Amino acid sequence: MTNATNQTSALSLEELEAQGDHAADYIEEFLDLADLDGDLDLEVKNNRAYVSINGGGADLEKLANPEVVQALQELTRLAVQRKTGDFSGLILDVAGSREARETELRELADHAIAQVAAGKDEVAMDPLSSYERKLVHDYVAERGYHSESHGEGRGRRLVISAAA
Structure with missing residues (x-):
């Protein structure tokens, strides 16, 4: 296992939920700047925070490209890490792309x-x-x-x- 995986496994439920909350804040700001609608769902499972963006219609579908989702996920992970100081193994889903x-x-x-x-x-x-x-x-x-x-x-x- 890598250090990043070990760090993710060592986080408590509360820390993972906080990562999800920070990620949701970052993504909401991103969606606002991009003038896109979407509902956010947060979940913690398998020692990871999962954030899903759904319900934004055709405009949101443009973000559902795997490369775009991967890039947005990496940016979101960096934003969360900057806030918490912990590595984030956060998983992002856009409109069922995962x-x-x-x-x-x-x-x-x-x-x-x-x-x-x-x-x-x-x-x-x-x-x-x-x-x-x-x-x-x-x-x-x-x-x-x-x-x-x-x-x-x-x-x-x-x-x-x-x-x-």
Whole structure:
């Protein structure tokens, strides 16, 4: 585990809720500046604060692009860290983008698993964020296959193979 993961795990429920509140304040200000509507939902689960923006209509859908969500999530994490002094593993969802991305990741993993099942020794996926890699690691394990992360930084990717 990385230090960042350890720091996130060590936070209390109250600290995680405070991170969610700080994130919501930051996102509300962002939405106001961008003249966008949206309802915010806060939740703490799996030792992370989750903030969802919903109900903003077609204008909010423009923010639901995975790269935009990732960038806004990183900015929000930095704003929360600046306020609290603690690393934030906050997860941001815009208009159901996380669920859509999880479905896409499962499909990509299924495609890689099919290649392994057809005889390939291993299949490397495109680079993914740490959160996305965790989702795929869990999914691959559920399917009875093995995955490992390779590479550094933004180039870190999963390699899927048959179970050892």
